[in-house]
Amino acid sequence: MQRARPIVRKRGFDAAEFVRDHLDDGGMPVVVGDALDAWPARTRWTFEFFREHYGDDEIIANRPMFLEPDLGLAPVQARMRLADYIDYIEDARRAPRARYTVGDLDALRRDRVPLYAPIYRVLNLHPELAADVAGSTLYFMDDLFTRLPGALRGFLDRCGSPIHYLFFAPRDSVSFLHTDYWSSHAYLAQLAGRKLCVLFAPDDDENVYHGAVRNPLAVDLARFPRFAAAQPYVALLEAGDTAIVPSGWWHFVVGLSPSLTYSYNFFTTHNMADYLARMIAFLLDAAGAPAQHGDEAAAALAALREALGKDD
Numbered sequence: 001m002q003r004a005r006p007i008v009r010k011r012g013f014d015a016a017e018f019v020r021d022h023l024d025d026g027g028m029p030v031v032v033g034d035a036l037d038a039w040p041a042r043t044r045w046t047f048e049f050f051r052e053h054y055g056d057d058e059i060i061a062n063r064p065m066f067l068e069p070d071l072g073l074a075p076v077q078a079r080m081r082l083a084d085y086i087d088y089i090e091d092a093r094r095a096p097r098a099r100y101t102v103g104d105l106d107a108l109r110r111d112r113v114p115l116y117a118p119i120y121r122v123l124n125l126h127p128e129l130a131a132d133v134a135g136s137t138l139y140f141m142d143d144l145f146t147r148l149p150g151a152l153r154g155f156l157d158r159c160g161s162p163i164h165y166l167f168f169a170p171r172d173s174v175s176f177l178h179t180d181y182w183s184s185h186a187y188l189a190q191l192a193g194r195k196l197c198v199l200f201a202p203d204d205d206e207n208v209y210h211g212a213v214r215n216p217l218a219v220d221l222a223r224f225p226r227f228a229a230a231q232p233y234v235a236l237l238e239a240g241d242t243a244i245v246p247s248g249w250w251h252f253v254v255g256l257s258p259s260l261t262y263s264y265n266f267f268t269t270h271n272m273a274d275y276l277a278r279m280i281a282f283l284l285d286a287a288g289a290p291a292q293h294g295d296e297a298a299a300a301l302a303a304l305r306e307a308l309g310k311d312d
């Protein structure tokens with residue numbers, strides 16, 4: 001990783017500069033230092049706050065995070081109260097108070113990678129918290145997702161890939177190398193603790209073997225020789241920092257301490273065509289599967305048709 005470059009840090013953004021330098025073609029990732037200054041969550045959302053008010057929520061935590069079978073880690077899935085998960089992430093050497101649905105404590109202890117809860121859709125469970133994250137917007141961000149009809153947004157946020165989510169992470173939490181779904185842009189808003197992010201541009205697709213390189217900090221160059229040509233960009237995220245991950249950028253994130261990250265996926269004119277094409281394919285698929293959320297998906301599609309049909 002000697003050739004890693006630091007991700008640029010900025011403050012005091014304006015919307016046009018943000019889009020031009022970071023989201024349009026060739027746009028670079030950035031860490032914004034003042035994006036969360038006006039968010040009540042920045043001071044209010046602590047481990048203590050969630051333990052006290054939302055401790056009874058159920059958390060599903062996995063190792064690895066999405067139970068990826070190709071990582072050579074003994075798979076573990078555990079269900080527990082959020083309060084118990086917070087106790088665990090504060091010191092992941094302790095045994096969690098959990099009910100195992102895959103693997104067990106012995107399996108968990110066989111490897112240093114800890115449990116990590118992939119999806120906690122905090123605002124769906126507790127809509128009263130939306131104001132704490134300013135409705136998920138950042139002061140410089142033109143988020144086209146918010147212009148979709150409400151019924152469609154609600155459906156995607158409940159039943160699609162997560163639009164927003166809150167990560168409670170132990171030290172050594174790992175999100176293995178991936179790009180986000182539907183070519184969305186993402187931000188990672190660090191509310192507490194520290195994480196290390198390693199990113200690669202979409203141009204490095206082949207050099208990271210389309211994600212087959214899962215951990216860029218420990219690459220077998222005999223197996224993945226082209227990785228030597230990949231250009232890593234790194235950032236240390238501290239509480240108050242927000243990392244912008246533009247559409248198509250590969251990212252790998254590891255926890256350096258117990259931490260809390262609010263994440264949001266969005267689209268702009270730059271990635272709109274890909275995003276909407278994938279979104280509509282998803283809706284059509286869902287509408288054709290009545291056993292799952294078919295009716296809701298059909299209603300979401302109808303809302304989209306109506307919004308597009310309006311001649312205002």
Ligand SMILES: O=C(O)CCC(=O)C(=O)O
Nearest residue numbers: 167174175180188253261
């Ligand atoms: O572990 C993290 O904070 C990164 C999560 C992430 O990138 C994702 O789930 O898409």
Ligand SMILES: [Fe+2]
Nearest residue numbers: 179180186251
């Ligand atoms: Fe991601």
